[in-house]
Amino acid sequence: MHLPKSDLVFAFSVVLMAITSGIALADDAKPFAGQTVSVLLPSPQDANMAADFEKATGIKLDLQTASWDDVSVKISTALLAGTAPADVTEFDWSWTGQFAAADWYTPLNDTVDAATLDDIKGSTIFNVNGKVLAIPYTNDFRVMLVNKKQFADAGVTVMPKTLDELVAAAKAVKAKGIVKYPIGLPLSATEGASTSWYLLTKAFGGDLFDKDMKPLFTAPDSAGYKAMAFEMMLLKEGLVDPASTGLKDSEINETLFAKGLTSIMISGEPGRLGAYNDPAQSVVAGQVQAIPIATESGKTRSFGLLEGLGIPRNAQNPEAAKEFIKWMTSKDYQIHNYANGVLPTRTSALAELQQQGKLVSGEALVEQAPTVEALFPSGAPAWYPQFSLAVNTSINSAAKGEISVEQAVQRIAEAAAEAVKQ
Amino acid sequence: MVLPILLTMGGLVFYPLLSTAWDSLHRVNPMQAGTPFVGISNYTRVFSDVEVGQAWLNTFKYVVIAVFAETVLGVLAASLINQLKSGRQWVLAAVVLPWALPGVVSGVIWQWIYSPGPGLLNGLLVMIGLDYEGHLWFNDSTSAMLAVSVVHIWRMLPLTIVIVLAAMQSIPGDLYEAARMDGASRLVMFRNITLPLTRGAIAVAMTNATVSAFNLFDEAIVLARNSLETRPILLQIYLEAFKKLNFSYGMALSLMVTFISLAISLGYVLRIHRSTRLD
Numbered sequence: 001m002h003l004p005k006s007d008l009v010f011a012f013s014v015v016l017m018a019i020t021s022g023i024a025l026a027d028d029a030k031p032f033a034g035q036t037v038s039v040l041l042p043s044p045q046d047a048n049m050a051a052d053f054e055k056a057t058g059i060k061l062d063l064q065t066a067s068w069d070d071v072s073v074k075i076s077t078a079l080l081a082g083t084a085p086a087d088v089t090e091f092d093w094s095w096t097g098q099f100a101a102a103d104w105y106t107p108l109n110d111t112v113d114a115a116t117l118d119d120i121k122g123s124t125i126f127n128v129n130g131k132v133l134a135i136p137y138t139n140d141f142r143v144m145l146v147n148k149k150q151f152a153d154a155g156v157t158v159m160p161k162t163l164d165e166l167v168a169a170a171k172a173v174k175a176k177g178i179v180k181y182p183i184g185l186p187l188s189a190t191e192g193a194s195t196s197w198y199l200l201t202k203a204f205g206g207d208l209f210d211k212d213m214k215p216l217f218t219a220p221d222s223a224g225y226k227a228m229a230f231e232m233m234l235l236k237e238g239l240v241d242p243a244s245t246g247l248k249d250s251e252i253n254e255t256l257f258a259k260g261l262t263s264i265m266i267s268g269e270p271g272r273l274g275a276y277n278d279p280a281q282s283v284v285a286g287q288v289q290a291i292p293i294a295t296e297s298g299k300t301r302s303f304g305l306l307e308g309l310g311i312p313r314n315a316q317n318p319e320a321a322k323e324f325i326k327w328m329t330s331k332d333y334q335i336h337n338y339a340n341g342v343l344p345t346r347t348s349a350l351a352e353l354q355q356q357g358k359l360v361s362g363e364a365l366v367e368q369a370p371t372v373e374a375l376f377p378s379g380a381p382a383w384y385p386q387f388s389l390a391v392n393t394s395i396n397s398a399a400k401g402e403i404s405v406e407q408a409v410q411r412i413a414e415a416a417a418e419a420v421k422q
Numbered sequence: 423m424v425l426p427i428l429l430t431m432g433g434l435v436f437y438p439l440l441s442t443a444w445d446s447l448h449r450v451n452p453m454q455a456g457t458p459f460v461g462i463s464n465y466t467r468v469f470s471d472v473e474v475g476q477a478w479l480n481t482f483k484y485v486v487i488a489v490f491a492e493t494v495l496g497v498l499a500a501s502l503i504n505q506l507k508s509g510r511q512w513v514l515a516a517v518v519l520p521w522a523l524p525g526v527v528s529g530v531i532w533q534w535i536y537s538p539g540p541g542l543l544n545g546l547l548v549m550i551g552l553d554y555e556g557h558l559w560f561n562d563s564t565s566a567m568l569a570v571s572v573v574h575i576w577r578m579l580p581l582t583i584v585i586v587l588a589a590m591q592s593i594p595g596d597l598y599e600a601a602r603m604d605g606a607s608r609l610v611m612f613r614n615i616t617l618p619l620t621r622g623a624i625a626v627a628m629t630n631a632t633v634s635a636f637n638l639f640d641e642a643i644v645l646a647r648n649s650l651e652t653r654p655i656l657l658q659i660y661l662e663a664f665k666k667l668n669f670s671y672g673m674a675l676s677l678m679v680t681f682i683s684l685a686i687s688l689g690y691v692l693r694i695h696r697s698t699r700l701d
Contacts, residue, residue, distance in 0.1 A: 076664050080452065098667065101453035189648035243538045246560050246646070382453050386666045393650045400561045402651055411472075422451075422668070 033058025037320040040075065040086035042068040042307075044275075046340045056327055059320050067250055068092075069190050079104045084312035087321040091134035091310035093125050093375075094191075097382035099310075100128040106311045107131040111322045112329070119346045120329065122306045125374065134308030135329050136345040138271060141304040141372045142199050143364060144294060145268030145276070147260065149287040150178050159291045163203060163230065166264065166294040170239045173263045181241035183234055184252045184262040187399040192249025193392040195305060196267040198375055200227035202303055203295040208375070213420055215413040220406070226296075228395065228405050235399055245399045258282045270368075271343040273360040278339075290361035292368045304372045306345065383419035390415030439680075442673045450670035457670075464674035474675065476650055477658035480567065481636060481679075484654055485686075487571040488578065488635040493628055495575070496582025497620075501612065503583065504590045514584070521580035525640025532573045533645055536560070563651035570652050573641040578634050582627040589623030590616060625694035629687035636683035655679055 036059065043065035046052070050061040064086065066074065071090050078085035079102070091105065099105055109132050117123045117132070126134040144166075146159065154173040160166040170182040186192035201208060206223020210216055217224020234240045241262070244252065249267070256262040258276060260283055270290055279285040292300035309328060311321045327333060334344035335352060338359075344350050353359040354366070376384070394408040403411070446464050448457040468474050503513055520528065535542045536559045547554035560566040593615065601611045617624075639656040646652040648661065655675065663672030 073664070076667075080664060080667070080669070098453060102667070104452075189646075189650070242558055242561060243556075245558070248647075389648065389661060389665055393648055396647075396649055397651065400563070400649075400651070402563055419666075 030058035032320045032323055035317055035320045036060040036062055037088065037317050037324050038062040038064070038086040039088045039324060040064045040071060041090050042066065042071050044340065046337060053324065053327055057323050059323060061324070067248065069248060079312060082314065084314040084316065087315040087317045088309050088311055088324050091126065091308040093304070093306045094380045094384050094388065096126055096128060096133065096380045097384055100133060101382045104312060105133045106313055106315070106318060107133060108135060108311065108325065111135070111325055116329070119348050121347060122304060122345060125306055125379065126308050128379065134310035135325050136306040136308045137329050137342070138307045139343040139345045140269060140271060140307055141368065142293060142302045143268050143270050143290040143368050145257065145265040145273070145288055145290055147263045147284055147287050148289050150263040153178050160294045162298045163294050163296050167239070170264060174239060179261055179263055181239065182263040183239045184257050184265045185231060185234060185240045185244055186247055186249040186252055187231070187235070187240070187244040187395060188246050188248055189393045189396040190248045191388060191392065193395045194388045197227055197231065197391060197395055198303060199267045199293065200230060202301045202373070203227065203293055205296055213381070215416055218409050218413050225405065225409050228398065228408060231395065232398060232405055245396055258284060260284045270365055271341045274339055275341040277360055290364040292364055300368060300371050302368050302372050303375045383422065386419035387416050443677060446670050446674040446677060448670055451667055452669070453667055464671045465678070467671065468675070468678070473650065474658055477653050477655045480653055481655040483567060484571055484574065484638050485632060485635040488574055489628055489631045491575045492579050492582045492631040493624065496579055496627060497586055497624065499579070499583045500586035500590055501616065503587055517583055518580045520577050523577065525577065526644055528573055528577045529641045529644025536569055536645070560646050560649070566646055566649070566652045570642050570645055573645065574635065574638050578631060581630060585623050585627040585630070586620055589620040593619050621694050625690045628690045632687050633683050636679055
């Protein structure tokens with residue numbers, strides 16, 4: 001068959017147009033393909049994150065991870081030196097005041113749409129004077145985690161709702177010789193010791209500061225004072241491992257609770273439930289469940305520690321960085337990432353996981369979620385890092401018997417007053 | 423000829439030093455606008471800051487322990503190695519190894535050694551019949567400070583050994599030969615020949631030990647994190663500057679550390695110079 005030359009030219013043109021338009025479409029879908037974005041996040045993260053992100057966007061991912069405390073150090077030192085630690089970094093709730101005051105991060109108001117911000121309820125915590133400094137990617141609030149098998153072996157059949165019941169359950173586990181130290185509680189001079197004390201302060205029915213930022217924890221009948229005394233009692237009674245004075249919260253999670261060496265995580269992270277119940281990552285798979293925070297009164301309370309993603313002002317590739325944030329906070333990825341211990345921040349993603357029956361201890365999380373409060377209702381103050389440092393070093397000193405509870409709370413109050421003054 | 427040295431020293435030492443000194447007289451805090459002149463308030467603040475006071479006290483303890491131990495053990499170890507007739511280079515290579523390790527690596531190694539559960543130290547003590555099962559070395563301020571000091575001494579001792587050994591090897595053998603013919607014992611020879619002729623090297627080693635003890639950081643943060651009972655001044659400076667963002671206060675503290683360690687080191691050098699000068 002012979003086609004006229006004009007038909008051949010026409011056919012060739014059609015094919016060429018189809019090919020080039022395909023390329024153009026692909027370019028539109030992946031406008032930053034071939035670029036590289038560096039990301040600094042706390043460990044652990046999804047092992048396939050780089051490959052999945054590149055597949056979705058064509059952007060290469062240079063992912064660096066370290067423990068939360070180490071990431072915090074790396075970020076603050078780099079920012080102070082005027083450099084960006086990465087194109088996208090962790091942005092913890094507690095850094096909001098300090099980082100906003102230093103104007104270190106690019107506002108992300110144009111990165112996500114209003115519907116996304118509406119779906120991610122906690123995003124207001126990173127909103128300072130109308131500037132959205134970070135987008136929450138992990139829904140970190142506190143619940144208690146218990147090893148239900150160890151509870152059952154000890155004859156504890158009803159999950160504790162009050163702190164007295166919690167102590168009784170721990171004593172029962174210890175008395176049966178199931179574990180030597182049934183309660184996991186960080187007491188080292190690290191952030192985990194601070195957050196555990198904040199949680200217990202709420203569990204004793206109080207708050208850290210009044211509306212004028214005056215400390216509320218120095219009187220012996222205050223919740224903060226009782227919370228610290230409670231921690232020291234747990235240590236004295238042999239319910240908490242004395243070696244906790246040198247352990248970070250991540251170490252207690254990974255080396256004690258995940259190995260069945262302790263039965264209760266007082267300040268438990270719901271995101272870890274997936275990993276705890278994964279036989280490949282934990283020897284207590286199928287034994288761990290979340291329960292609402294036990295309190296003095298029996299009425300549960302908790303607080304949120306949202307972690308977000310932000311872009312430092314000096315980031316080398318801010319456009320690709322925005323693509324990463326959009327991708328990591330998308331509903332699909334949040335649902336996928338739950339398997340890696342990251343609890344979604346999107347209400348829609350949480351609802352879908354619950355509908356699919358994939359949310360581990362979903363009932364407890366659903367019960368706890370409405371009780372989650374902000375530690376600082378008007379946003380984390382710029383002096384939070386100074387306050388937190390004083391909290392965890394004082395708890396550490398008290399746990400080692402170097403100072404009394406009274407001296408510890410006084411020291412924290414003085415540090416807070418000094419920090420506010422500056 | 424001296425221009426490259428002047429440029430290098432000026433650019434890398436004197437300019438940063440002067441710039442730091444100037445900034446320490448201002449309020450430099452990225453959270454606060456402007457850098458107003460505050461005079462010497464960053465220096466006087468030290469006297470009312472309890473945490474900084476504790477960190478200074480800890481640092482002076484580290485300096486005393488480290489300089490004493492490194493000097494005594496370093497001179498003794500150098501004397502023993504100097505006696506070796508063969509294989510000295512192998513012994514020296516093994517001795518120098520801890521010095522070659524980064525401070526953080528030393529800290530991690532000793533973290534395992536001090537570990538209360540499977541730790542080597544508790545295991546050895548239990549093996550010889552002592553009640554050290556699960557002993558926590560960092561839950562007592564004295565033992566914690568000694569534990570951190572031991573790691574620092576372990577890491578820095580080799581440098582003292584190398585400096586003193588080099589000086590010992592330059593002592594003419596004739597002196598020892600003559601002393602032996604006069605019936606001098608080993609102890610007398612050590613006191614009357616070895617020590618006087620290695621004083622200069624010992625002063626250099628003590629200066630180095632002092633400066634490195636003032637700069638102790640890695641071992642403390644790895645082994646005891648931010649614990650106030652073991653916190654050295656350098657860790658306090660880091661917390662002031664990088665956690666609390668009191669940058670100019672951190673600068674003032676840094677300059678104080680520099681000048682105090684230099685002043686103490688100068689003291690050794692002048693004392694040794696006076697006792698060894700020929701006139």
